[in-house]
Amino acid sequence: MADIINPENEEDLQAQIILPPDYPSAAPPIYQINAAWLRGSERAKLANSLEDIYVEHAGESILYLWVERIRDFLVEKSHCSEAVVQQEEVNRTAEEEVEDDEDAPDFSILGVEKAHLFMDQPNDEEMPPVKHGSPITDRRSTFQPHLAPVVTPRQVKMVLEKLYENKKIASATHNIYAYRIYCEDKHSFLQDCEDDGETAAGGRVLHLLQILDVRNVMVVVSRWYGGILLGPDRFKHINNCARNILMEEGYLASTDEACKSGAKTKRPKGKKAK
Structure with missing residues (x-):
């Protein structure tokens, strides 16, 4: 030690x-x-x-x-700690100056009014159902996938907030996620990812979603680090978790069928050429 x-x-x-x-x-x-x-x-x-x-x-x-x-x-x-302390001292000094100035505006009231406006905004978004996949454990590290259908960025935020209500998920070393939303009016994808400290992991999950051509879905992979380094194997487990839950929830069915139908159409052409 x-x-x-x-x-x-x-x-x-x-x-x-x-x-x-x-x-x-x-x-x-x-x-x-x-x-x-x-x-x-x-x-x-x-x-x-x-x-x-x-x-x-x-x-x-x-x-x-x-x-x-x-x-x-x-x-x-x-x-970083020194910078935070210095900033707190600056903020405290500024607050004291405002308190000493009788003509200073009451910013706290403005803040409440602004927050009230946001609270009054209608919220028609429904909370998507969140599915939890089977965990993978390797050398005391555990990986578990979660999946939710999403069609708006707000639903992505709602799913994350819902997951973090779970104390076990919130305590994970990393919560890596990626999502793809198809915008029909623009014929394009809205997509993003998050590593959450696991460098390049979110990009790998997003790349998997792109390769599988899935849409309107969000995948989160939680990792609880067990104290033993896994090296590149950690990325393999993250991708396997994501792929497994996509398959379990039926997101790969259309892709697999398309591949099979494509293979069937190619075989007759080969026979005709002979």
Whole structure:
């Protein structure tokens, strides 16, 4: 176990690293990071950067690179914390100046009125049904897909909000998603994706949706990191999760039938040529 201390703000972090017998040729180190202040997106960001180092230097010793990356992470965090404190001081000073000025307008009232206008806007969007697929577990990491039919960007937001109401999904290390919506009036697609800290994962899911030519659907893949680096295998599991739930919910039926019919039309042509 190693204690890594940030020299700028004395925030320490404990990293316990176990080297398996086939390290570094065929297996990455197994590690556990302990820090009371490290949680949520920050922990996911650090874990993802360590995994990227392993992928880039597969088969090489990476302990030194990991230690340096953790030190850099601590320094970056201290700089961000200082910036937040400075901004809070600026905001507090500005608030005090407004309170001292009797002629200053009451911005809080304006804010309430503005929020009230948004609340009065009609909301005819229906919450799409959300389906949950079977999980895939590999080396203590678990991947689970979720799917919902969507036809507007607002429904995409509604689905995400619904998923995050689930404490287990909200606590996932990454919630990667992609969606494709077909706009009939423009004969084009509205599509987007989100990595949520898992670099390039959202783009891979979106690429899968494009290859399968599915439309009006959103796929989310949750990953709970188990402490063991998976390397490129993590992308395989993410794509398999997405494809499996698309198949389970019938989104690949039309594609498969089209492929079969296309194959049937090609065979007779080949026979005629003979």
